[in-house]
Amino acid sequence: MKARTSPELSNDEFELLRRLVEERTGILVSERKSYLIASRFASLIEEEGVDTFSELYTRARAAAPDGPLMDRIVDAITTNETLWFRDDGPWYILRTALLPRYCAELSEGRRNRVRIWSAACSTGQEPYSVAMTIREFIQDEGLVSVKPEAFEIVATDISPQALEIARRGAYDQMAASRGLPPQYADRFFESSGSTIEVVPAIKSMVRFQRFNLQQSFALLGRFDLILCRNVLIYFSNELKLEIFRKIASALCPEGALILGGSESAQGATRLFQMVRSGRHLYYTARLEQER
Ligand SMILES: C[S@@+](CC[C@H](N)C(=O)[O-])C[C@H]1O[C@@H](n2cnc3c(N)ncnc32)[C@H](O)[C@@H]1O
Known part of the structure; x- marks a missing residue:
């Protein structure tokens, strides 16, 4: 099966998703970082079987705030970088x-x-x-x-x-x-x-x-x-x-x-x-x- 190519993220879609992320997690995605949303949400587009970021957004808005789709969005946008005994x-x-x-x-x-x-x-x-x-x-x-x-x-x-x-x-x-x-x-x-x-x-x-x-x-x-x-x-x-x-x-x-x-x-x-x-x-x- 041919892998689907990820759709383009328009400025409007970026704005909507960035606001949703900030509202639900507090995480601020700066205006210069649309690539972050595009790359981290690309696999969600595939998993959800939708064709565009707008559709993903509409689904996320309609979904329960503590439901599985929002959980996956949170997992995708958070940076979990950590290590043992970090800093002295x-x-x-x-x-x-x-x-x-x-x-x-x-x-x-x-x-x-x-x-x-x-x-x-x-x-x-x-x-x-x-x-x-x-x-x-x-x-x-x-x-x-x-x-x-x-x-x-x-x-x-x-x-x-x-x-x-x-x-x-x-x-x-x-x-x-x-x-x-x-x-x-x-x-x-x-x-x-x-x-x-x-x-x-x-x-x-x-x-x-x-x-x-x-x-x-x-x-x-x-x-x-x-x-x-x-x-x-x-x-x-x-x-x-x-x-x-x-x-x-x-x-x-x-x-x-x-x-x-x-x-x-x-x-x-x-x-x-x-x-x-x-x-x-x-x-x-x-x-x-x-x-
Ligand atoms: C970079 S890690 C830091 C981990 C650890 N404290 C350290 O310093 O190594 C940041 C963590 O903050 C969590 N995080 C982001 N937004 C959060 C929020 N609104 N409430 C609770 N945790 C959040 C992320 O899921 C992620 O695991």
Whole structure:
């Protein structure tokens, strides 16, 4: 059978699809990037058996916002690029500033749990890296009175496909090799054929959930640490600020926010104060009356 050639994407079609994407995901596709919509939605045209991007758009508008077509659109437009222990900052901050405090408070009975949120977890490398760092810290420091179960890691993403991989916790050699130090591979993974799989002790520390950052955060509860890394870059300044506001309200007193290596909370300085940890930075929310 002859492969179908993908139709042309007109300016009007680009405008319609770009608006739909921003409305449903917050992701801003710049005017110069029509090729992104054309290339990422080409396979959807084929799968849906439609002839034009207008038809795809009409179908998407008529479809349920949480139905399979919208899910495929979300999967196609999101960039799920991630790696193990991405950037040095989060792991340094966890080991030297946050975990010593959390563990001291846990073992002295000043708290009984620590809640951590990986707010755009993609295929799971970020929350699993957090879980490995916690287990390693507790074991290496010989903290017998601190149980890893005291740490609740909630990991969310908008992409169903990314979450499916994350939940499975099994990675091919290519994904496994990206940033994973051999000592962690030996300690926290099991080999099965051509893939390696996160051990149950690490998997059980993370709870995956579908969540769109455009939604209200109210039902998620409060967190001691929020990692919101390499996702706000896709949003408009207005949406970024709205999400910063929601993050500030979702942090416990003294709670910490860690952003991506090249990101800052610039524009939200009324909400957060910057904390230095070695040569790395994290943020804490200012008191409501100070904002
Ligand atoms: C580049 S990955 C970053 C993954 C990880 N945080 C890291 O830094 O390696 C960006 C992730 O943000 C997710 N994303 C995009 N828009 C989102 C939204 N509105 N709500 C929740 N997640 C979103 C994408 O599905 C993708 O998995």
